[in-house]
Amino acid sequence: xxxxxxxxxxxxxxxxxxxxxxxxxxxxxxxxxxxxxxxxxxxxxxxxxxxxxxxxxxxxxxxxxxxxxxxxxxxxxxxxxxxxxxxxxxxxxxxxxxxxxxxxxxxxxxxxxxxxxxxxxxxxxxxxxxxxxxxxxxxxxxxxxxxxx
Amino acid sequence: xxxxxxxxxxxxxxxxxxxxxxxxxxxxxxxxxxxxxxxxxxxxxxxxxxxxxxxxxxxxxxxxxxxxxxxxxxxxxxxxxxxxxxxxxxxxxxxxxxxxxxxxxxxxxxxxxxxxxxxxxxxxxxxxxxxxxxxxxxxxxxx
Numbered sequence: 001x002x003x004x005x006x007x008x009x010x011x012x013x014x015x016x017x018x019x020x021x022x023x024x025x026x027x028x029x030x031x032x033x034x035x036x037x038x039x040x041x042x043x044x045x046x047x048x049x050x051x052x053x054x055x056x057x058x059x060x061x062x063x064x065x066x067x068x069x070x071x072x073x074x075x076x077x078x079x080x081x082x083x084x085x086x087x088x089x090x091x092x093x094x095x096x097x098x099x100x101x102x103x104x105x106x107x108x109x110x111x112x113x114x115x116x117x118x119x120x121x122x123x124x125x126x127x128x129x130x131x132x133x134x135x136x137x138x139x140x141x142x143x144x145x146x147x148x149x
Numbered sequence: 150x151x152x153x154x155x156x157x158x159x160x161x162x163x164x165x166x167x168x169x170x171x172x173x174x175x176x177x178x179x180x181x182x183x184x185x186x187x188x189x190x191x192x193x194x195x196x197x198x199x200x201x202x203x204x205x206x207x208x209x210x211x212x213x214x215x216x217x218x219x220x221x222x223x224x225x226x227x228x229x230x231x232x233x234x235x236x237x238x239x240x241x242x243x244x245x246x247x248x249x250x251x252x253x254x255x256x257x258x259x260x261x262x263x264x265x266x267x268x269x270x271x272x273x274x275x276x277x278x279x280x281x282x283x284x285x286x287x288x289x290x291x292x
Binding site: 002003004005006007008009010011012013014015016017018019020021022023024025026027029030032033035036041043044045046048049050051052053054055056057058059060061063064065066069070071072074075076077078079082083084087088089090091092093094095096097098099100101102103104105106107109110111112113114115117119120122123124125126127128129130131132133134135143 | 238274
């Protein structure tokens with residue numbers, strides 16, 4: 001049941017991404033290029049995608065947060081951290097820079113695999129490699145911290 | 150603003166919001182794509198959790214594939230960057246989203262829906278950096 005629900009949510013998510021046009025990097029870059037406001041070529045679509053998503057997600061999140069258990073069983077797990085640390089800011093800034101270099105963020109890159117372009121496949125492989133590098137780095141730092149104790 | 154597509158953007162956005170909300174309501178999990186991918190790279194936790202994540206990712210690819218195969222949608226995905234830039238961008242996006250604990254979906258949609266201050270800061274960081282960096286790439290280096 002949970003697996004089916006997960007696949008269904010993923011499918012809805014993917015449909016949303018392709019319908020909104022966000023699977024096209026040029027559309028995303030058209031939004032990030034705010035200098036285009038002056039020339040009248042700016043594309044505010046991404047802001048509308050975010051707005052549309054938030055209007056629907058916000059009330060459902062409110063309702064879900066009032067529950068203890070998920071409908072398909074298990075607990076509702078929400079991030080517990082509240083602190084604003086250096087990693088959050090540096091990670092966010094790095095992600096923004098990488099995002100602007102091609103126009104793919106993780107979700108649209110995954111759904112854009114549906115087009116079968118080699119550029120997208122290479123981007124996704126590099127992205128996963130970047131995630132593995134992060135994991136290895138964190139493991140090394142953890143071990144160094146343990147060794148110090 | 151000839152490229153502006155407000156209606157499909159709102160409709161697509163609403164579907165993304167619905168998917169994120171349902172994922173929390175049905176499965177009790179945050180629909181953050183970098184988090185889901187990162188979770189697939191670890192051997193911690195039960196196998197069932199990883200199967201669910203894999204199901205989500207598969208749905209994300211197969212549903213658009215069906216739309217495209219049935220030519221129900223006129224969409225494209227154009228990458229104009231060179232190979233070294235594509236690889237560097239992928240590495241930076243992968244590393245940065247894990248370091249910052251989230252991306253456009255996890256922080257931008259789920260986090261803002263929870264009114265999380267952490268996610269608000271993260272969203273401002275990647276939006277700000279994305280805009281500044283696009284300016285440099287398009288109008289300083291490219292211009």
